[in-house]
Amino acid sequence: MKRISLRKMAKNQQGTITAVKVAGDLGRRIRDMGLVTGTEIMIQGRAPLNDPVALRIRGNTLTLRNNEADHIEVEVDE
Amino acid sequence: MNKLTLALTGNPNAGKTTLFNALTGARQHVGNYPGVTVERKEGEYKKDNFQAVIVDLPGTYSLTAYSEEEVVARDFIANEKPAVVINIIDAANLERNLYLTSQLLELKIPLVVALNMIDVAKDRGIDIEVAKLAALLGVPVLPIVARTGQGLDALMTAAQDMVEGRIAPPDPAKVKISYGEDIDQTLLLMTDLIREKALFGGKYPSRWIAVKIVENDESLIREVAAADPDLGERLKIEADKVADHLMKTFDTYPEAVIADHRYGFIKGILKSGIITHHYDKNRLYTSDRIDKVLTQRFAGPLIMLLTLFSIYQITFSLSALPIAGVETVFSWISTLVDGLLADGALKSMLISGVIDGVGGVMGFVPLIMLMFFCIAILEDSGYLARVAFMMDRIFRIFGLHGSSVMAFIVSGGIAGGCAVPGVMATRTLRSPKERMATLLTVPFMNCGAKLPILALLIGAFFAEHQALYMFAFTLLSWVVALVAAKILRMTVLRGAPTPFVMELPPYRFPTFNGLMIHTWERTWQYIKKAGTVILLISIILWAMMTYPGLSPEKKAQYSKERAQVNALYESDSEEATKLFLKIDNQQQALTLRNSIAGRIGIAMEKVTWLSGFEWRTNIALLGGFAAKEVVVSTLGTAYSMGDVDPEASTSLGQRLARDAAWSPLVALSALLFMMFYAPCFVTVVCIARESGSWNWAIFSILYSTTFAFILATSVYQIGRLLGF
Known part of the structure; x- marks a missing residue:
């Protein structure tokens, strides 16, 4: 088990969110969309230019930009 | 009588609009909330003895005042106190959807939950105990399928029961969320x-x-x-x-x-x-399999380009016939008025001001309808979100959003679009600053009405490299628009990018009803404008190009010339027709020179000589504010003046090429100016509407004209220094 930033996750890798370290509009938006501590996610894929990233969360798909993913810390298996 | 109000609220993509359409049918009214650009939709519901106005609040994920939409939704619930708030939630995405519900519960309002898409949930192996959920939330929960209408009667009965006191409103003491x-x-x-x-x-x-x-x-x-x-x-x-x-x-x-x-x-x-x-949560559904292809690294962008290109093709080719039809109707009305009224100011105003002006605007209607129909398909099916996903990386560089691409393409990203539907297409953008930057820069694209100007000047001065120039100017319009967007985002629209975090909703088949309602309501908003602001501006422009008219002596002189022709030739002989035409042209051209617009054009030479334009070009540019098509016809009128030799019926292009005031350098400078100066007033009115303020519309006119003038002047002056 180790903690990495969401940006560093590979395609199809799974993990659990351990922290969302941003306040303000962006933090609010991220949390409103269901990305909160304890949520399981899986990387579904990336856009043709590698950014934004699409992830699977609770059976649905969300996308966010890499620089937004930086604020999200995820616990993943080695 | 005070009408009962019900409010609909829910996440985007939860099926709120579908439910709203199913409940109200075509009895809808679309407006704006005061001071913001958020649309306010309301409709009437009527069944047996229950009658209510249903307000469709903007789709939101939360009530945290993250966006204008959320503030609007919250204020509406707090201030207008709807009798019942119906919260629609997506059964296949329950956890995230209940986030909004939990906030609504804290507001202690009469709430009914509509659990939508239970059919989809069932297909996905999700079973929901509705009665238990209702008990835990402390509010009625009704399973529905908005698309098919299943469960809607029960839902509205529950709402009615709550209004009439047969069901107690939620007990807030029951649901109290602890925050640690x-x-x-x-x-x-x-x-x-x-x-x-x-x-x-x-x-x-x-x-x-x-x-x-x-x-x-x-x-x-x-x-x-x-x-x-x-x-x-x-x-x-x-x-x-x-x-x-x-x-x-x-x-x-x-x-x-x-x-x-x-x-x-x-x-x-x-x-x-x-x-x-019943299944693994991360199981892939049909929708995800489609995405594997549609957002694939190579196939994805290719399919996207093909899709956007075909929308463009469909919109512009299918609308050609109906547009011609509308134009025929208006020219028929014009002929009718011509025959019914005696010559004079009233007739001239009716024909050149009212009918031409309104006709010009109505001519866009088929185009706008078709384009909105196509956009509605993309939007309702969920594909537009994928386009934003794929294009975002590129558009973000310029401070825009992935969804901006649609507006740019429609406005003429592939030469020949139209900025009016382009400006209206920005409505699909949810981020305010990115949306404004898109709104202000799409008029730089080469719309269909600029093409005749390009064709005229390129044909006259750069005939050897026509295709190359056309392509270069299309490319240039992209560069200018994107760079302008970047500059706007660094200055007047400065600010951190709006968070991109968004849903890729599952693909769904759009409902025909939904498409029709979408298309019609947007088209109707456009038509309404034709009768008001646009009519007024059109009359003002007509007056500027007509008054004060010629002096009585001049008029008498032209009458005398006509009489001379009559005396020399048979009245319907070829020579007579030709001579009459020549006299008409000269009279028109002189009237134009003497008009307010003409005088302004002459006065403007004091500035425009810097970019190489003389007064006749200036008048054409003024006319181009009415509609870019007018540039060519006004140039035609202005340059027919003083054409003494009736045998030499040369084309406008040849005339310009021969004219001493023109040269390839002047043509280049004029081309650049015409591509980038103020948008036509139909576009300006749309910008005012979409941005919610006339200030932005006026800003749009000023900044683009200033930019165009600086560009044209630099090219002209540098060109002169280099000896062209």
Whole structure:
């Protein structure tokens, strides 16, 4: 088990969110969309230019930009 | 009689619009909330003895004042106190959808939950115990399928029962979300303070206000400060205290703690046996399989380009015939008026001002209808979100959003679009600054009406490299638009990018009804404008190009010339027709020169000589503000003056090429200016509407004209220095 930033996750890798370290509009938006501590996610894929990233969360798909993913810390298996 | 109001609220993509359409049918009214660009939709519901106005609130994920939409939704619920709020939630995405529900529960309003798409959920192996869910939430929960209408009667009966008191409104004591010891303590303290002062006269529940302040909800904090500055100060101190404490002990923000606990509350509900998943949660559905192809690294962009290109093709080729039809109708009306009225100012105004002006605007209607139909398909099916996903990386460089691409293409990204539907297409953008930047830069694209100007001048001066020039100018329009967007985002529209975080909703087949309603309501908004602002501006422009007219002596002189022709030739002989035409042309051209527009054109030479334009070009440019098509016809009128040799019926292009005032360098300068100066006034009116303020529309005219002038002047002056 180790903690990495969401940006560093590979395609199809799974993990659990351990922290969302941003306040303000962006933090609010991220949390409103269901990305909160304890949520399981899986990387579904990336856009043709590698950014934004699409992830699977609770059976649905969300996308966010890499620089937004930086604020999200995820616990993943080695 | 005071009509009953019901409000519809829910996440985007939860099927809110489908439900709204199913409940109200075509009895809808679309407007704007005062002061913001958020659309306000309401419609009438009528069944047996129950009648109500249903207001479709904007789709939101939360009530945290993240966006204008959320503030609008919240204010509506708090201020207009709808009799019942119907919260539509997506059964296949229950956890996230209940996040909004949990906030609505805290508002202590009469709430009915519509559990939508239970059919989709069932297909996905999700079973939901509806009765249990209702008991835990403390509000009625009705399973529905909005697309097919299943369960709608039961839903509305529940709403009616609540209005008429047969079901008690939710008991707030039952659902009280705990936010952890620290925050709960602070909330207790703040709630007492608020209650003591009876803040807002009880418009919001006290605890809810406290939660919002701790959550650092700027818009509500401002509201509190305005209502009671003293209290606002004290509440803020409490909120800051707990925020400090949380930061020191847990390295986290109160907003994060609150969100975590809301989701905790939802998890608690879902865990108590309400939901059973029969399959793996991350199982891929048909929609995901489609995405594997449609957002694939290579196939994705290719398919996207093909899709956008075919929309473009479909819109512009299919609309050609109906547009011609509309034009025929208007020219028929024009002929009719011509025959019915005697020559004079009234007739001239009716034909050149009213009919031509309104006709020009109505000519766009088929185009706009088709384009909105195509966009509605892309939007309702969920593909537009994928386009944004794929294009975002590129458009972000220029401070725009992935969804901007649509507006640019429609406006003429592939030469020959139209900025009017382009400006209206920005409506699909949810981020305000990115949307404004798109709105202000799409008119730089080469729309269909600029093409004749390009064709005329390129044909006359750069005939050897026609295709190359056309391509270069299309490319240039992209560069200018994107760079302008970047500059706007660094200056007047400065600000951090709006968070991109968004859903890729599952692909769905759009409902025909939904498409029709979408298309019609947008088209109707456009048509309404034709009768008001546009009619007025059109009459003003007509007057400017007509008055003060010629002196009586001049008029008499032309009558004399006509009489001479009559005396020399048979009245319908070829020579006579030709001579009459020549006299008409000269009279028109002289009238134009003498008109207000003509005088302005001459006065403008004092400035425009810098870019190489003489007064005749200036008049054409003024006319181009009415519609870019007018540039060519006005040039035609202006340059027919003084053409003495009736045998030499040369084309306008040849005439310009021969004219001493023109040269390839002047043509280049004029081309650049015409591509980038003020958008036509139909576009300007649309910008005013879409941005919600005339200031932006005027800004658009000024900044683009200034830019175009600087560009044209630099090219002309540098060209002259280089000896061209």
